[in-house]
Amino acid sequence: MNPILIYDGRCGFCVIWVDYWRQLTGERVAYAPSQEAGWRYPEISPDEFKRSVWLIDADGKRASGAEAVFRLMAHLPGKSWPLWLYEHVPAVALVSELCYRFIAQHRSFFYRVTRLLPQITGLIGERGILPENQYLDAVRSEYGGRPYWLFPTLAWLSPGDALLHGMAWAGIALAGMLVVGILPMASVIGLYVLYLSVDTIGQAFFSFQWDALLLEAGFAATLVTPFGLWPAFHKPTSRIGICVLRFLVFRLMLESGMVKLLSGDPTWRGLTALNFHYETQPLPTPIAWYAHHLSAPFQKLCVIGVFAVELAVPFLFLMPRRLRITGAWITIVFQLLIALTGNYTFFNLLAIVLCISLFDDQYLQGLLRIRGFERSRGPAPRRWRWVTIPVGVVLIGLGLLQLLTMLGIPRTIPEPVSSINFQAETFHIINRYGLFAVMTTSRPEIIIEGSEDGQEWKAYEFKFKPGDVNRSLPWVAPYQPRLDWQMWFAALSSYQDAPWFSNLAVRLLEGSPDVLGLLQKNPFPDKPPRFIRAVVYDYHFSDSPTRRSTGALWTRRYLGSYFPAVNLRQ
Incomplete structure (x- = not known):
């Protein structure tokens, strides 16, 4: 009889880690939620099952908390050393259990992290x-x-x-x-x-x-963050640092609009881009289906609004206080509308946070109604101005250079400036922005399939990207399922243009637990398939009658092979 790990099946944090452990240990350890198996162990109360995981060995020995985790790890090759430390090194057991208790009490936070x-x-x-x-x-x-x-x-x-x-x-x-x-x-x-x-x-x-x-x-x-062990945040902030952040959000929005015009894409110039966007974007939200079915004239009006927000509103950021605050709120609302129809990870949230730099302390005090909120007075401490001012000036200069080079001005950059700019780009201190410069007008989707005999094929299911036409659209931001996102890009070209795709096929043939953990459904839970292939379909949002009658959010049409059938011998 194998040991069994019993966990709270209603805890998302626990379920994620149990899925991960199950793939690592295989059949060496059994797993069961306490809601199903807890009755077998009446000596352990339901509250104890909620507080920690329990490992029951074949001989009936029980362990909970950090000890249970370490005993579980001991069933993996080369992973018995944490248990040895727990049992033999003073204070390790105490510290481990305290850490486990802290994580268990704050599992809702750690759920996102894990x-x-x-x-x-x-x-x-x-x-x-x-x-x-x-x-x-x-x-x-x-x-x-x-x-x-x-x-x-x-x-x-x-x-x-x-x-x-x-x-x-x-x-x-x-x-x-x-x-x-x-x-x-x-x-x-x-x-x-x-x-x-x-x-x-x-x-x-x-x-x-x-x-x-x-x-x-x-x-x-770093230009606006205070020094010290536990500094007071109402101390004066570097003005040049605030200018750098404001110029960053200015560049982000303006460059996003510029690339749409400079690309020469006919859908942006013809105001038809949003006729395709909601359907063809990487991970649509449930609202995207409804947005896609809005009338064509309204979609054109929205495209005009996009250009206004991205090309005109950013200049309000450089204006006096009232206009600057107005521009900030327009941009924040714009980012919220994007987030309603598409899962763009933490991008919209980050853009909104950057917009806060466009407000001042007086406005924030009134907006948040914080009593005792002190407005910063005076300049930042002189001892740091000799650092923040030169660095801030360089950052603004490099950002301005990025804007000008997008317009082809200047045609050549002096060598010292070019070297500084190259190193800044290497460290991502300065970057160029602009999403959806060219709008995708179709939605090819890759479906990966495995087979034991090369005749009957079973599909792998990803956690969030479209596959099953009846599966609901997800809310996943600010989390980013990075493999799902790259599958969207891979479908727009061939597998030769996405070298990582061949590696993915190899890992699936090997049954890599780490890679399988990125997927929602593994149709070969007992052993990996002998063959892997990928086919591609053309996906479209279903119309209202189809959705009402079948519940399907998508319709799809087979296009052909994307990746030929391979096995580990090839």
Whole structure:
């Protein structure tokens, strides 16, 4: 009889980790929710099952909390050392149980965080789709030595899953410190370094504009973040830092509008882009189906509104106080409307946060009705102005250069400026923005299938991207399922243009638990299939009569093969 782990089946945090552990341990450990199996162990109360997981060994020995987790890990090859430390090193058991209790009491917060950890290992871990250790080996082979300045990442220290998880948990700790105001400057710098490290090795899965925006905003935030162990946040803030943040949101919005015109895309110029957008965007929300069926004249009016918000409103950010605040609110409402119809991860939320820099303390005091809220008076401390002013001027200058180069001005950039700009782009201190420069007018969807005999094929189901035409549209932002997103981009070209896709097929043939954890449904739970292939369908939103009669949100038409059938021998 195998040991059994009993957990609270109503706890999303627990379910995610149990799914992950189940894939690692296989049949060596059984799993059951307490709502189904708890009655077998009347000596353990329902409240105890809610507070922690319980591991029941074959001999009846029971363990809960951190000890249960460590005993579970001991069933994995090379993972028995945490249990040894728990049992033999003083204070390890006490600290482990305190940490477990804290996490259990705050599981709603950690639920969101733990969704990212298995995603990291599945994407760029040792058994992931694009292993970061192999990537760094290739970089070292290509450039020689350790090109830290070209590929800035802490992963050079010790590539592997342990460091990936360590960076993720360090980020959680620093974010918590920043929220409560402990060592805010050190926390902001640390978060920037950690995210830059993951972004550098994330390859295709961390190539999104909002990743770059988060890094640029994080670096700019160092200019307005106070020093000290627990500083008072009403102290004067660097004015140049505020200007940098305002110019960042100005560039973000203006460049997003400029690329739509400069691309020459006929749907934007013909005001028909929104006739396609809601249906063809990567991850539509439930509201997108209704937005897609709005009348064509209204869609054209909305496109005009998009151009107004992205090309005209940003100039209000540079105007006096009332106009600046008006521009901020127009942009915030615009971002909320985007978020209602599309799952764009943390992008809309980040853009809204940047818009807060357009307000001043007096306006925020009245808006939030905070008593005792002190307005900052005077300039920032002189001892830091010699740092913040030059850095801020350089950032604004580089941002202005990005705007001008989009217009082809200047045609050549002096070498010193070009070198500084290149290094700033490498560290994502400065970036170029502009989503949906060219509107996609169709929606090809890749369906990955496996087979035991090469004749009967079963489809893998992703967690959020369209597959089953009857499955409801998700609300998933600000979380980003990065594999689902890349599947959308891969469908717009061939698998040869997405080299990671072949690696995904290999991992599915190997039955990699880390990669399978990225999927919703594995049609081969007992052992991996012998063959993997991918086909492509053309998806469209269903019309109202079809949805009423069948419940289907999508209709689809088979287009052909995307990836030929392969096995591990090929």
